[in-house]
Amino acid sequence: MAWDNKELHEKFEPLLRCLEEGSSVALLTMRGSCCPVTRAHCDMFQLARSVLLGQSLLCPPGTPPFSECLGLLALNPDRSIKRKFERRSESENPIRWFDRAHLIRLATAEVPWLVLNNLEAKEAVQELEEDTRWQHLKFVHFHLNGADDVARWEKWKHASASQRYITIGRREWTEKVLEGAREYGVLDTPHFHVTAELPDISATAVRTALRCQDRDALDRMLHPSVAAWCLRNRIYSSTPAVEKAQLR
Incomplete structure (x- = not known):
């Protein structure tokens, strides 16, 4: 199958065409x-x-403060998630790629600056940079990660301009990061920054909530459209509700 990012573009x-010449994105x-x-x-x-929109110190030297910030969310392939489930001895099958992509579209439908990315990050950024419509803009790429992933792989060692x-x-x-x-x-340089912590939402807890159809828990963890789709399609909903108490 040939992948493209037409949907992303x-x-x-509408956001990019409103920006003035020389704007940084x-x-x-x-x-x-x-x-x-x-x-x-x-x-x-x-x-x-x-x-990024509030801290000019994170702009590379010589770059004006960011006028816009866009988010590109890509998905791991089905085979890698299946291996992860097998390592954890999870009995269910993971949600297939096309359905996970649909759920991202539901979760981001009302967010004009966040979208599903079908390509590798480098390729997606390159496409935007080479688009003739946006030659007057300067794009600056940032890899977004959770602290757990950064700590495991010591990604700060790869940070550079x-x-x-x-x-x-x-x-x-x-703290490890x-x-x-x-x-x-590299801490708090234009190429490596650590933000405040966010409340944890465990994917395992989400799947448990889906199995026992705990709507209160799902409301806290999922976008309403995502929760509704999962419940309607009975995603992970075959286990008795005995696990419900474990979520509280």
Whole structure:
């Protein structure tokens, strides 16, 4: 199958055509399983966007403050999620890619600056940079990650002027990232920044809530349209409600 980002370009076009010549645009890219996409995924983009639009210190030297910030959310392939489920001895099958993509569209339908990305981050950024309509704009790419992922892979070691990171704080992991980035000399530079922590929303807890159809828990963790689709299609809903008490 040939992948393209037509949907992404169509969604971003109204925002980009309003910008003046020489404007800087931050591009946030993230890849995840999103099985299913939760409020936390979208909140990560929202928090990073607010940081980038409010802190000129994160603009590369010689770059004006960001006039816009766009979010590109990509999905891990089905095979990698299946392996993850098998390692964790989870009995269910993961939600397939096309359905996870549909759920991202539902969760971001009312967010004009956040969209599903079908390409690798580098390719998606390159497409925007090479689009003749946006030659008057300057795009600056940031990799968006949770602190747990950054700590496991010590991603601060890869931070540079051409490889920028925004790390979302996460309980029990934030301090590890701060220590590592500080020792490596990249903390709070234009190419590595750590934000405040966000409330944890565990994908495992979401799947448990879906299995026992705990609507109160789902309201806290999922966009209403995502929750409704999952319930309607009985995603992970075959287990008795005995697990409901574990969510509280």
